[in-house]
Amino acid sequence: MIPHFSRLLELWRLAAHHRLDTLIPEEDLPAKARPLVQFIKLHPAAWTSRASKDPLRLKHALEEMGPLFVKLGQLLSTRRDLIPPELLAQLVQLQDRVSPFATDIxxxxxxxxxNARIETLFARFxxxxxxxxxxxxxxxxxxHDGREVIVKIVRPVIRPQIIKDFEILNWLGHWLEARVEAARAVHLVQVISDYRQxxxxxxxxxxxxxNTxxxxxxxxGSSMMYVPEVYTATKDVMVAERISGVPVSDLETFERLGMDRAMLGEKGLTIFFTQVFRDNFFHADMHPGNVFVETLNPQNPRFIALDCAIVGELSKSDQMTVARLLLAVMNNNFEQLIQIVHQAGWIPAGTDQNTLAREMRRTVGPMISKPMDQLDFAGILIQVMDIARRHHLDIPPQLMLLLKTLVHVEGLGRDLYPQLDIWKLAKPILTEWVKQNVNPMTSLKELGQQIPDMLMGATDLPALLIDSLHNLRQQGAWQDRQWRELQQMRLDMQQTRRRDWIAASGFLALLVTATQLPWPVAVIFLVLAGFVVLWRLIA
Structure with a gap:
């Protein structure tokens, strides 16, 4: 059963009221999207709506639909290559100019x-x-000591709507996994569950x-990025240092101040790879509203990280797998790429790995020879997912947040400096990280760090050994008891089968005999047969 059907009707009404069917000419839409446009037109709200004249109808529609749809708009706002300029101008406003709630609230x-009055907490609000x-x-x-701060306040009563929308998404995920192989390949239900959390x-x-x-x-102390200090925080309110800077999308200010956008782009990508591989703690919501640039020193600017609510982490093995995959792509070695994927356990048995390598070379290979302004990273990811679907690859859900972040990073990099050579920059960073993590001396050093814990744990060995022997003895007694019970069950089943055979034989004999006798006697025989069956049922 579809959950929250009334919510789906409300979303349909909002789409019709804001005439989202008129955003893009129908002839410019993919064929699979056209039935959705026709469906929106069917709602009565579309018949009387005048919203098609509203220049901000997409922004207003996503705001009214709720936080998840605003998040979708923020993601799309980084894709200048995919979104028409007139729609992009509306989506950009969702980064930090969503309609506010009342000041008194x-x-x-x-x-x-x-737990204090505003006047007590602040000299000015x-x-x-x-x-x-x-x-x-x-x-x-x-x-009161003169420090300038920002006060971040959670929107009231949005949690129930978010939970309701995720229940709808979860139903949709199950529906798609049951019908679409690509949805199963990426563990769509698990991805939705992780993103819900x-x-x-x-x-x-x-x-x-x-996180901040x-x-x-x-x-x-980094010369690449600055993170503001947090002064106090509760579940609903956070007070933090106020920073001075401009959004990473403010290209006019960069030009006016004479900033080296190529250097800025290199810093941004270095920060990303540093977060993923050195720290294993990366900012996973990198739209322009959350990434600023300092303007105090235009010759050597730093990035400023805001809104660290969504961060990502990978296991050590996933880190190594991602690093080796990227290096294999950079080295144009797709046979090695398939070996790495196989070692990670993503390829099912029986897969034609040579065919898989050829498809990856055809799809991913062009990435190496093109500058960022000619790459369609999101499109390439879609093609890779399609290959994963056809070959039944099992992609871990924890990598999906990293892929989402990569789409953000590509969008920011494309805006900041389109000619940036992402591969030339990334290769030495990844190579050095892999060398450090497969270095035998590093492994020995890590083992040495674990020796004190191992020695402390050694004092528990006698007790653990006694417990293990006791458990083994109990397990042996349990297995012996189970064996005797199985033997008894076997004897009972043999006796039951023997009684069933005798009863069935007797019943058939009575029926055969009854057919040879006059009908009054036959009735007596049939009654006797009934007693035989009844005896067998209650025996």
Whole structure:
């Protein structure tokens, strides 16, 4: 049964009311998308709506649909290569200019969460929000010691709607996995479940504060990136250092200040690979509203990381697999790529690995020889997923958040400096990281660090040995008891089969005899046969 059917009807109504069917001419749409456009037109809200004249109808529609749809708009806002300029201008506003909620509600929430009056907490609290996004909005303020801060406040009562929308997505994921092989290959239901937890975590600003402090520690003293300090945080409110900078998409300011955009692009990619491989703690929501650039020193600017609510981590084995895969692609060695994927356990038995390598070479190979401004990274990912579907590859769900982040990074890099050679920059970083992690001396050093724990655990060995022997003895007694019970069951079954055979033989004999006798006697024989069956049933 479809969950929250009324919510689906509401989404249909909003799409019709805002005339989303008129955003792109129908002849420019893919054939598979045209039935959806026709479906939107069927709703009565489309018949009387005048929203087709609203220049911001896409932005307004996504805002009314809720936080998940705003998140989708933020992701699409980084894809200037895919989205028409007039629609992109609306999506960009979703990065930090979502419609705000009332200031008096914001004040009440701050006072309730921090358990003090606004006047006690701040020397100044600005009523007009600095920014408003899908999950929270930000106000500027000043502490009594003169420090300028931002106050981030979670939007009220959005959690139930997010949970409801994810229940619909979960149903859709199960429906697709049952019918579409590509959905099963990427573990769509698990991806939806993981992303649900990510978004629900984003509602807890104390978790964002912890992520921010961890990332600040990782880049303390860095010339590449600055992470603001967090002063206090609760589940609903976070107070942090106010920074000075401009969004990474503000190319006009970069030109005016004479910033080297190529150098800035290289720094951005270096930060990304550093987060993924050195720290194993990467910012996974890198749209322009969350990535700023300092303007105080235009000759050597730093990135500023904001909104660290969504972060990603990989296991050590997944880290190594991703690094080796990227190096294999950079070296144009697709046979090695398939070997790595096979070692990771992603390829099922019986797969034609030579055919798989040829398809990967044809699809991914062109990435190596093209600059970023000619790459369609999202399109290539779709092709790779299609190959995974055809060959039944089993892609771990934990890598999907990294792929989403790569799409963000590519979109930012394409805007900042389209000619950036991502592969030339990434190769030495990845090569050095792999060398360090497969270095025998490093492995010995890690083993040496574990020796104290191993020695401390050695004191428990006698007790563990006694427990193991005791468990083995109990297991042996249990197995002996199980064997005797099985033997008894076998004897019971043999006796049952013997009685069934005797009863069936007797019943057939009575029936045969009854057919040879006059009918009154036959009735007596049949009654006797009934007694035989009854006796067998209750025996």
């Amino acid at each position: 914001a004040r009440q929430q701050v006072e309730k969460s921090l 600005d009523d007009a929000p600095l920014a408003a996004a899908s999950i929270a909005q930000v106000h500027t303020a000043a502490l 990510v978004i629900l975590n984003e509602l807890d600003l104390s978790l964002e504060a912890a 402090m961890q990332m600040r520690h990782n880049f303390m």
